[in-house]
Amino acid sequence: MEGQSPRPEPARIDEDLLAPILSTGTGYRLLVGMLAALVLAGAGAWVYQIRTGIGQTNLNPPIFWGIYIATFVFWVGVSHSGTFISGALRLSNAEWRRPITRIAELMTLFSIVMAAISIFVHLGRVWLFYYMIPFPNQRALWPNFRSPLMWDATAILTYAIGSTLFLYLPLIPDFALARRRIGGWRRPLYAMLSLGWRGSHAQWQKLEMAMRIVCVLIVMVMVSVHSIVGLDFAVALVPGWHSTIFAPFFVVGAIHSGMGVVVVGLYFVRKVYRLEAYIGLEHFDKMGKLILVTTLLWGYMYFVEKLVHWYGQEPAEMAVMHAQLYGTYAWLHWSMIALAFVVPITTVVFPSFRRWPVGLMVIGLLINAGMYLERILIIVPSLGRPRLPYAWGVYVPSFIEGTIILGTFAFFLLLYLLAIKFVPLISIWEEKEGLTHAH
Amino acid sequence: MPTESESRSITLYARLASDDRIASILDQLRGSGIEDPQISLFSNQPLQAPLATGSRWLVPVAVLAGLAGIVIGVALAGGTALLYPIQTGGKPIVAYPIVGLISYETMMLCAILATVAALVISIRRAAIWNAGIPELEADNEVAVVVRLSGDDPRRHHVRRLLQETQAIEVRTLETA
Numbered sequence: 201m202e203g204q205s206p207r208p209e210p211a212r213i214d215e216d217l218l219a220p221i222l223s224t225g226t227g228y229r230l231l232v233g234m235l236a237a238l239v240l241a242g243a244g245a246w247v248y249q250i251r252t253g254i255g256q257t258n259l260n261p262p263i264f265w266g267i268y269i270a271t272f273v274f275w276v277g278v279s280h281s282g283t284f285i286s287g288a289l290r291l292s293n294a295e296w297r298r299p300i301t302r303i304a305e306l307m308t309l310f311s312i313v314m315a316a317i318s319i320f321v322h323l324g325r326v327w328l329f330y331y332m333i334p335f336p337n338q339r340a341l342w343p344n345f346r347s348p349l350m351w352d353a354t355a356i357l358t359y360a361i362g363s364t365l366f367l368y369l370p371l372i373p374d375f376a377l378a379r380r381r382i383g384g385w386r387r388p389l390y391a392m393l394s395l396g397w398r399g400s401h402a403q404w405q406k407l408e409m410a411m412r413i414v415c416v417l418i419v420m421v422m423v424s425v426h427s428i429v430g431l432d433f434a435v436a437l438v439p440g441w442h443s444t445i446f447a448p449f450f451v452v453g454a455i456h457s458g459m460g461v462v463v464v465g466l467y468f469v470r471k472v473y474r475l476e477a478y479i480g481l482e483h484f485d486k487m488g489k490l491i492l493v494t495t496l497l498w499g500y501m502y503f504v505e506k507l508v509h510w511y512g513q514e515p516a517e518m519a520v521m522h523a524q525l526y527g528t529y530a531w532l533h534w535s536m537i538a539l540a541f542v543v544p545i546t547t548v549v550f551p552s553f554r555r556w557p558v559g560l561m562v563i564g565l566l567i568n569a570g571m572y573l574e575r576i577l578i579i580v581p582s583l584g585r586p587r588l589p590y591a592w593g594v595y596v597p598s599f600i601e602g603t604i605i606l607g608t609f610a611f612f613l614l615l616y617l618l619a620i621k622f623v624p625l626i627s628i629w630e631e632k633e634g635l636t637h638a639h
Numbered sequence: 640m641p642t643e644s645e646s647r648s649i650t651l652y653a654r655l656a657s658d659d660r661i662a663s664i665l666d667q668l669r670g671s672g673i674e675d676p677q678i679s680l681f682s683n684q685p686l687q688a689p690l691a692t693g694s695r696w697l698v699p700v701a702v703l704a705g706l707a708g709i710v711i712g713v714a715l716a717g718g719t720a721l722l723y724p725i726q727t728g729g730k731p732i733v734a735y736p737i738v739g740l741i742s743y744e745t746m747m748l749c750a751i752l753a754t755v756a757a758l759v760i761s762i763r764r765a766a767i768w769n770a771g772i773p774e775l776e777a778d779n780e781v782a783v784v785v786r787l788s789g790d791d792p793r794r795h796h797v798r799r800l801l802q803e804t805q806a807i808e809v810r811t812l813e814t815a
Contacts, residue, residue, distance in 0.1 A: 210778035334719045342723055345716040345741055346734050354715075354741050358748040365755045372762070377683070380774065395759060396766025399775065401680035402692035403765050408685065409694040410758040413701045414751055421747045428740070632684050632778060 208477050210632050217624045217631065218381060220473045224621065235614040242607010245600045246321055254324035256600040263583040263595040268322035270575040271605050274457070275315035275612075276356070276429050277450075277571060281458030282308025283363060283422040290415050296486050298634045299478045299626045303469055304462045305367040306623065310615045311461075312360045314608045319352075321604055348432040359425045366418045369411050372397050373629040386622065426454040433578065440520035440582035443508070449501040453571060456494035456540065460567035463487050465616075467561035469625050478626055481555040488554030491563065495544045502541075519585045528594060529581050532573050540570025647789040650812040652772065653801035658686055658781045664804050665690060671796055673785060681782040683775055700757045701750045708749030712742025771812050780807070 208216060249256045259266050282305035289297035320326050332353050334343050343350050375394035379387060397403060430450030433441040443449075466487065470479040509517045524533045544563050547553045554560060584593050597605070655661075661680065668678055680686055716738040721731045775782055783801065787794050801809045 214778075334715060342719055344723075345719055345737050346732070351737070351740055351744075354744045358744045358751075361748060362751045365751055369755065369758070373683075380776070395762045397762060398766055398769045398772065399681050399683050400765055400769060401682070401686055401690055402694070403762055404682070404685040405692045405694040406697065406758055406761050409697045410754050413697060413754045417701070417747050417751050417754075421744070421751075424743060424747075629684055636684065 210635065213628060213631055213635070214377065214381060216475065216477070217626050217628050218378065220620050220625060221378070221382065221386075221622065228617065232614065232617055235610045235617065238610030239607050239614055242604050242610065245603035245607065249321075249600050249604070250326065256598060258595055258598045258601065260593065260595075262586045262591050262593050263580060265322075265579050265583060266595055267576065267597040267601050267605055268318050270572070270579050271608060272315050272318035272322070273429055273450075273575045273578070274568075274572050275311045275318060275608075276426060277454035277457040277575075278311040278461050278568070279308045279315060279359070279363065279458070280422055280426060280451075280454040281311070281462045282306070283366070283418055284455050284458055285462055286366070287415050287419040287422065290411070291419065295634060296483055298630045299475070300462065300466060300483060300487075301370070301630070302367075302623070302627045303465045303625055304458075305363070306616060306619055306625075307458075307461055307465060308363045309367050310612050310619075312356070312363055313615070314612050316356060316360065317608055317611070318605075319356075321608075348428070348435055351428045352432060355421075355425045355428045359421050362414070362418045362421050366414050368393075369407065369414060370627050370630065371623065372407065373399065374624050374627060377628055378624070389622075423451055426451045433582075438582050439514075439516035439585060439587065440509070440578070443505055445501060445505050445508075449498075449505055452494065452497045452501055453574065456491075456498045457568055457571040459487065459491045459494055460564035460571070463491070463560050463564035464568075467557050467564075470557065473625070475626065478631065481557070484557050484560050485551065485554045488548045488560055488563075491544060491560075491567070492548045495541060495548070495567075499541045499545070516585070516587045519589070520581050523581045523585055524577060528584075529577060532577055536570045536573040536577060538570070539566045540574060649787050649789055649791075649794055650771065651785040651787065651794070651798055651801060651809070652812050653783045653804065653806040653809045654773075654775070655781045655783065655804065655806050657779045658682065660804055661686065661781060661783070662689055664783055664801075667800055668783075668785065668797065671793055671800065673787075673793070673797065677786050679769070679772075679784040679786070681769075681772060681775060681784065682780070683778050686781065697754055697757055701754045704753030705746045705750035707753075708746035709742045711749065712745035713738055715745065716741035 257266065257268075282301075285304040286297065286301040286308075289301065320329065323329060331341055332343050332350065334345075345351075372394055375390045376397035376399065379390040379394050382390065427447035427450065430446040430448075434443055434446035436442065463484070466479055466483065470476060506521065509521055523529050543566050547559065547563055580595050584595060586592065655664075665678065669675075675690060678690060680690060717733050720733045720738075723731055769784075772782065772784060783804075783806075785797050785801070787797065798809060798811065
């Protein structure tokens with residue numbers, strides 16, 4: 201593969217790909233310490249919010265959904281990284297997926313955890329979350345499945361469980377390898393998680409079949425999950441939300457965001473652990489092409505969505521659009537357009553740029569900054585411009601909200617860093633299998 | 640009553656340096672009257688070996704679990720609405736699109752859970768069944784295991800056949 205060092209021998213693959221688990225540098229410890237401090241700050245802010253009440257946020261009428269829900273939507277979007285990259289590329293038998301899938305699948309798992317945390321943070325009385333579970337009770341409070349929030353709860357639960365298992369299945373042979381190669385406190389854990397894997401032909405065939413089945417299912421769940429998140433908005437008669445294109449628009453936006461995060465992850469994993477022999481320029485090139493496609497799709501859907509609102513000239517819809525395009529939120533809006541569309545489209549279109557890992561990593565970061573702004577712009581201007589102008593309002597997150605959200609971002613990175621010490625970041629057996637296919 | 644030697648089964652184990660000759664070894668074993676269920680292959684990487692082991696049963700497991708998931712979804716979304724203690728307009732409101740939406744998610748969840756559970760059970764069963772088989776260390780190595788009853792007259796022939804494959808080692812593992 202061009203731009204890639206010669207493919208290593210199988211014995212070297214074990215050594216290279218287990219090395220991140222075994223070696224821990226000072227930089228790693230410092231980073232973990234720093235992130236843990238941020239997570240503690242976020243947790244402290246959350247505890248403070250629980251103790252003193254949801255009034256610590258700047259969520260006031262008419263804006264009841266703010267940065268917590270925007271962050272929830274953002275993380276659900278990021279979670280599409282693993283499912284789309286891994287699921288879709290596995291289904292299409294794309295050989296180049298091999299070094300990427302695990303990196304992306306881990307991102308899916310942790311981002312869905314962050315999405316769940318964002319929802320819990322948004323609940324004023326978080327300890328009453330079990331009210332969403334339907335069972336006959338003395339409260340006579342039953343969940344209303346006609347509420348999109350119940351759809352969310354069901355879909356996110358399905359997605360979280362499915363993604364965890366989707367990550368776990370191809371890990372089984374790698375856990376068996378780690379059981380043989382790695383001692384200490386991890387060995388009993390690897391032994392337990394490898395389920396006594398012996399590598400019999402029957403086990404391989406069953407694993408392959410199970411992965412195929414789960415792959416198809418998880419891709420279908422992926423589409424439904426972000427569609428449902430889109431429907432949270434679209435089924436409401438709120439100006440700016442009531443749009444038939446919202447479900448596919450959210451799915452495309454999520455994949456766009458997920459691609460960006462995967463590129464960032466690929467860059468740092470490759471750089472820090474010197475995995476240039478596994479993650480080549482070709483992988484960045486392919487990811488760049490996918491980003492090009494998602495950028496175009498996202499831009500197209502965004503344009504169509506705005507065009508229909510503009511063509512209708514419905515006053516309430518136009519108030520929201522004016523706030524976004526020329527008013528209070530214009531700077532956020534045009535930043536979003538630049539970050540999520542203009543900058544990517546004018547860079548990744550060039551093959552030489554796609555083969556520049558640093559450049560593509562920066563584009564990945566910019567796309568996600570843009571997509572985060574998009575999540576805020578979908579929620580805040582629409583809620584801040586209800587149909588009756590006397591009720592219009594503005595929203596700026598409070599310090600507590602900002603600290604909690606910063607904590608979730610730090611927690612995502614912290615979980616990822618901790619996972620590096622336990623899980624091979626590149627699927628070892630799949631990498632070796634790829635070597636066999638190449639010969 | 641079978642004698643003690645007849646009730647025991649023997650396991651012939653051959654460790655090979657690579658999978659190059661697997662297809663011809665399988666052909667020779669079949670030619671000697673050994674059936675596929677008596678043969679097991681072990682490797683640290685998936686093999687492209689012409690040995691069907693039956694993994695398609697996972698598909699009906701997933702389908703049946705998916706159907707069960709639909710029932711659960713209908714019960715959750717439709718049932719909750721039907722039994723809702725506070726009725727609107729004196730009757731329950733069952734929104735069929737919502738029942739479909741929730742059922743879709745529970746169908747997927749049950750299908751995924753059942754597929755993985757079935758896989759886990761089958762891996763654990765295979766681990767117990769193959770407990771006495773030595774683990775392979777090297778990546779390219781492949782082990783061929785043939786299970787025969789203790790008094791099977793073909794055992795010497797099969798052992799000789801395995802030895803002729805230039806195996807790194809051929810052993811007889813006795814299992815009760």
